[in-house]
Amino acid sequence: MAKTMRLDKLLSHMGIGTRSEVRKYIRYGWVEVDGAKPKSGSVHVHPEAQTVLYKGAPVIYKEYVYYMMNKPQGVVSATEDARESTVIDLLEPEDQVFDLFPVGRLDKDTEGLLILTNHGALAHGLLSPKRHVFKTYEAVVDGPVNENDISAFKAGVTLDDGYETLPAELEILSVGDHKSETRLTIYEGKFHQVKRMFESRGRFVVFLKRISMGPLKLDDALSPGEYRALTEDEVNQLLEQAGLSEE
Ligand code: URA
Numbered sequence: 001m002a003k004t005m006r007l008d009k010l011l012s013h014m015g016i017g018t019r020s021e022v023r024k025y026i027r028y029g030w031v032e033v034d035g036a037k038p039k040s041g042s043v044h045v046h047p048e049a050q051t052v053l054y055k056g057a058p059v060i061y062k063e064y065v066y067y068m069m070n071k072p073q074g075v076v077s078a079t080e081d082a083r084e085s086t087v088i089d090l091l092e093p094e095d096q097v098f099d100l101f102p103v104g105r106l107d108k109d110t111e112g113l114l115i116l117t118n119h120g121a122l123a124h125g126l127l128s129p130k131r132h133v134f135k136t137y138e139a140v141v142d143g144p145v146n147e148n149d150i151s152a153f154k155a156g157v158t159l160d161d162g163y164e165t166l167p168a169e170l171e172i173l174s175v176g177d178h179k180s181e182t183r184l185t186i187y188e189g190k191f192h193q194v195k196r197m198f199e200s201r202g203r204f205v206v207f208l209k210r211i212s213m214g215p216l217k218l219d220d221a222l223s224p225g226e227y228r229a230l231t232e233d234e235v236n237q238l239l240e241q242a243g244l245s246e247e
Helices: 007-013 019-028 093-098 120-127 147-155 193-199 232-241
Strands: 031-033 052-054 066-071 111-117 135-141 169-174 180-186 205-213 227-229
Touching: 007 019, 007 031, 007 052, 007 093, 019 031, 066 232, 111 120, 120 232, 135 193, 147 169, 180 193, 193 205
Parallel strands: 111 205
Antiparallel strands: 031 052, 066 111, 066 227, 135 180, 135 205, 169 180
């Protein structure tokens, strides 16, 4: 599994600085590879087999990184956008070096759990329609909901384009003439799915927040816009859910 990479790429991937900053640090003699001070960032190193030090401290290579964000309203779930702020703009500069992307999309006005990673196969596995990874949302709608809505969602509803949804679980948390609070678990991820499911029942979603995706639950300690690295345990659970636990 010999895999070498340029030293400047490795150091910037590990968040030490931008490519041009790390080349400067190499010239300053702050970087050592197996005890020697390389002169340029273009030398190739094997990150797992060689010892790289920055200012005397080991640089531990990780190919993949995983974060959960509590996405706030008002930003788009994309890596770049000509007009709008993206979830990537919310990352600290040291985390922007990892080529992270969001696993799936939440609408601009939806908040809640968003996984950010640079592990393409994990994203692919979690989003694959075959895997039916469940997602739970808190949805506030503009009027009353009742047992008929629970039964309709359980049987599957027809969306505006004729698509028949898979069975979904609706929990009613509170009911009012102008506002009801619900929790909805779906096993697929069609465009605007939750909003369109409620529309099929004559209700308009006024607030939407994702609180879980497969085994991963949104950490209550994260305010909208905040994010944290996933724990090893959380990563392993996601890999398993995505069918990658043997990797
Ligand atoms: N369903 C929606 O309608 N919007 C989202 O952002 C996510 C699920």
